[in-house]
Amino acid sequence: DGGITQSPKYLFRKEGQNVTLSCEQNLNHDAMYWYRQDPGQGLRLIYYSQIVNDFQKGDIAEGYSVSREKKESFPLTVTSAQKNPTAFYLCASSPRQGLDTEAFFGQGTRLTVV
Amino acid sequence: AQSVTQLGSHVSVSEGALVLLRCNYSSSVPPYLFWYVQYPNQGLQLLLKYTTGATLVKGINGFEAEFKKSETSFHLTKPSAHMSDAAEYFCAVSDSGGSNYKLTFGKGTLLTVNP
Numbered sequence: 001d002g003g004i005t006q007s008p009k010y011l012f013r014k015e016g017q018n019v020t021l022s023c024e025q026n027l028n029h030d031a032m033y034w035y036r037q038d039p040g041q042g043l044r045l046i047y048y049s050q051i052v053n054d055f056q057k058g059d060i061a062e063g064y065s066v067s068r069e070k071k072e073s074f075p076l077t078v079t080s081a082q083k084n085p086t087a088f089y090l091c092a093s094s095p096r097q098g099l100d101t102e103a104f105f106g107q108g109t110r111l112t113v114v
Numbered sequence: 115a116q117s118v119t120q121l122g123s124h125v126s127v128s129e130g131a132l133v134l135l136r137c138n139y140s141s142s143v144p145p146y147l148f149w150y151v152q153y154p155n156q157g158l159q160l161l162l163k164y165t166t167g168a169t170l171v172k173g174i175n176g177f178e179a180e181f182k183k184s185e186t187s188f189h190l191t192k193p194s195a196h197m198s199d200a201a202e203y204f205c206a207v208s209d210s211g212g213s214n215y216k217l218t219f220g221k222g223t224l225l226t227v228n229p
Contacts (some may be wrong), residue, residue: 004157035214040123042204042221043158050215082133090157093151094215099146099208100165103217 002027006091011111013078013085019074019111023091030096032074033103036060037088046089049074058070078111086113116141118188120220125147131179133192135223137205140186141228146208147188148217149179153201161203175199188189200227 004025013019023032031050035043043059045058049068067075074093078085088110092103121136139145146165150158162173169181176196179190190203205220 001210031215035219040221043219045216045218048216078180088155092158099215100163101208102148102160102163107157108155110155114143
């Protein structure tokens with residue numbers, strides 16, 4: 001079955017630690033995205049990538065880093081520089097570049113700093 | 115940059131009543147608009163999208179939305195609410211910066227359906 005897999009579903013991190021969230025897709029999509037969701041804030045774009053080995057900062061990139069070494073993988077690292085990392089993180093992908101193209105979402109990772 | 119505003123962070127209806135969720139957009143060019151639904155602790159699922167052509171768009175689960183350029187609106191409706199419609203709904207607009215494309219989301223509207 002094709003889809004987007006995010007792991008883990010729940011993640012706990014101690015303050016000052018880096019943590020990496022996994023996102024894998026087998027849809028053969030070119031574009032991939034990371035969004036952060038907080039209650040009442042909607043979805044805010046962290047990073048996005050249209051092709052392998054290329055990515056762009058979104059609206060709230062500070063304290064985050066990404067890589068795109070393979071078409072199917074787009075991991076997100078939450079660094080210790082991110083002041084308030086507790087949130088629900090959503091990965092998405094879309095089949096091609098274009099204004100009319102919708103995004104397909106994974107099931108999310110809930111990160112909690114303890 | 116394009117943006118969307120969802121009016122009402124929480125809407126409550128009775129089962130069988132009309133559902134109306136409001137979305138207004140800000141765009142200097144013809145917009146491409148989307149409605150997504152999110153159930154608790156899950157990802158987002160596409161309900162419908164407007165690109166070009168017919169201004170009344172039908173989606174899944176009996177939802178539809180009408181693009182009104184004169185009102186810069188793209189409100190989501192369903193004639194008769196069902197308990198299973200309880201979820202959070204997001205309006206989004208497609209935006210581009212050069213050759214890069216991305217979706218910009220509203221803050222969401224939580225729909226509660228009362229028996």
